Amino acid sequence: MESLDPRVGRLGIPENWGTLEPKSNLDQLETFEVFSIMKENKPFTHVGIVHAPDEEMALVFAKEQYGRRDSTLAMCIANSSNVLVSPFTDNNQNLYDFLEPSKALEDSVSEYQVFHLYKRGKQHQHVGEAEGKGYEDALNRAKEQYDGSKPVLNIWLIKSEHLLSTDEEDAQIWATTPEKKFREATDYRAADKIKRFKQEKA
Amino acid sequence: MKNEAIKELLYKMADDQLVLGHRNSEWNGLGPILEEDIAFSSMAQDKIGQSLEFYSILNEMGEKDPDTIAFTRKADKFKCCQYVEHPIGEYDFSLVRHFFFDYADYHRFELLKNSKVERIAMAAKKFQSESKYHIMHANAWMKQLGNSDVSIERMQNCLNEGIALALGIFEPSPMENVLIEEGVFEGEKKLSERWLSSIQSILSKTELSMPDISTAPINGGRQGKHTPHLQPLLDEMSEVFSIDPEAEW
Numbered sequence: 001m002e003s004l005d006p007r008v009g010r011l012g013i014p015e016n017w018g019t020l021e022p023k024s025n026l027d028q029l030e031t032f033e034v035f036s037i038m039k040e041n042k043p044f045t046h047v048g049i050v051h052a053p054d055e056e057m058a059l060v061f062a063k064e065q066y067g068r069r070d071s072t073l074a075m076c077i078a079n080s081s082n083v084l085v086s087p088f089t090d091n092n093q094n095l096y097d098f099l100e101p102s103k104a105l106e107d108s109v110s111e112y113q114v115f116h117l118y119k120r121g122k123q124h125q126h127v128g129e130a131e132g133k134g135y136e137d138a139l140n141r142a143k144e145q146y147d148g149s150k151p152v153l154n155i156w157l158i159k160s161e162h163l164l165s166t167d168e169e170d171a172q173i174w175a176t177t178p179e180k181k182f183r184e185a186t187d188y189r190a191a192d193k194i195k196r197f198k199q200e201k202a
Numbered sequence: 203m204k205n206e207a208i209k210e211l212l213y214k215m216a217d218d219q220l221v222l223g224h225r226n227s228e229w230n231g232l233g234p235i236l237e238e239d240i241a242f243s244s245m246a247q248d249k250i251g252q253s254l255e256f257y258s259i260l261n262e263m264g265e266k267d268p269d270t271i272a273f274t275r276k277a278d279k280f281k282c283c284q285y286v287e288h289p290i291g292e293y294d295f296s297l298v299r300h301f302f303f304d305y306a307d308y309h310r311f312e313l314l315k316n317s318k319v320e321r322i323a324m325a326a327k328k329f330q331s332e333s334k335y336h337i338m339h340a341n342a343w344m345k346q347l348g349n350s351d352v353s354i355e356r357m358q359n360c361l362n363e364g365i366a367l368a369l370g371i372f373e374p375s376p377m378e379n380v381l382i383e384e385g386v387f388e389g390e391k392k393l394s395e396r397w398l399s400s401i402q403s404i405l406s407k408t409e410l411s412m413p414d415i416s417t418a419p420i421n422g423g424r425q426g427k428h429t430p431h432l433q434p435l436l437d438e439m440s441e442v443f444s445i446d447p448e449a450e451w
Contacts, residue, residue, distance in 0.1 A: 173332075
């Protein structure tokens with residue numbers, strides 16, 4: 001096998017290279033947004049993204065990528081291209097105040113999951129679901145149900161059918177994470193040992 | 203007699219986990235994508251943790267401490283099956299081994315959850331929760347690569363070539379009857395039946411076919427007979443430990 005290391009292969013200029021070729025696209029996999037429930041009675045919160053070839057693998061990767069350290073109770077994922085993102089407001093402005101009645105109504109009703117961002121730098125969190133004839137309609141339904149005292153800076157809508165969640169019956173996969181403190185650098189208390197060593201030497 | 207039989211069971215399980223955990227960790231930093239690298243390394247780490255628990259139980263039964271057991275024995279004292287000691291090969295080989303071995307693991311823990319030895323039953327219950335994720339991971343990959351034109355042939359070759367080694371996981375132990383009679387473990391035969399039905403069920407969701415299970419198993423590992431691959435692995439694994447076996451880490 002030829003080396004894939006660019007440091008090894010970079011001098012391999014072919015003979016008769018002639019014409020210049022357009023740069024090709026990267027063969028990146030699609031990205032999936034990952035949401036976790038970290039504690040009992042807390043909502044799904046966005047934790048990051050994973051690359052994966054499909055939904056099932058995205059969920060499998062997400063479990064170790066985002067669940068290997070912090071305690072987790074459930075996870076779900078959605079293809080990034082299925083996440084509908086609203087504009088951002090300035091701080092303290094509520095996005096729902098700028099919402100206009102939906103003009104284009106679709107024929108059929110879809111169910112969307114609604115995620116709110118309450119603070120810049122924080123993560124979106126799940127607030128509930130809203131049905132609507134298209135996303136504009138669903139946003140207006142969401143306003144009726146979820147517009148509360150806190151300003152909402154940004155909203156994500158994801159059709160329910162586009163979310164894949166871990167099964168309740170597989171809940172055991174999260175069981176031993178709290179016992180894996182050895183994965184944390186802080187669990188290896190080298191400083192104490194060095195201190196003791198120095199005291200013994202002194 | 204009963205204690206010797208239990209020790210034999212613990213040694214083979216622990217040695218399997220330690221050796222395969224070490225092998226799979228060789229992919230660390232080389233996985234096909236970052237997400238897979240993390241997942242595969244995490245599972246390797248789970249296996250090392252499981253071996254530590256089984257060596258600790260052995261220690262409580264009068265054997266030496268876990269580090270000494272893990273790092274100072276020569277290859278012929280190891281009771282792992284030969285499958286786990288083979289080099290990682292290309293990713294197809296490692297994934298198929300992961301699929302075959304971790305299903306055996308999952309069902310072994312399922313059976314051991316009912317063990318009359320409470321210490322073992324508790325460990326099995328805990329490890330099955332880790333193993334559950336391992337088989338979810340294996341399933342996803344088998345479906346991914348077992349349904350794609352570019353990979354079916356390679357995966358099928360690994361299944362065909364791996365089956366004799368995989369059947370060696372279930373090499374019966376001389377004292378197995380004692381374990382069965384005493385309600386410690388229901389035995390390799392029962393385990394292999396459950397394993398087979400899972401393997402068939404997953405492969406039926408792919409374009410892959412069942413490898414020939416009438417193939418003669420490659421046995422010997424459980425009696426300390428190993429391939430030339432094991433000793434170099436053990437030498438490398440214990441390299442740092444051997445510099446100063448008395449050192450406190």
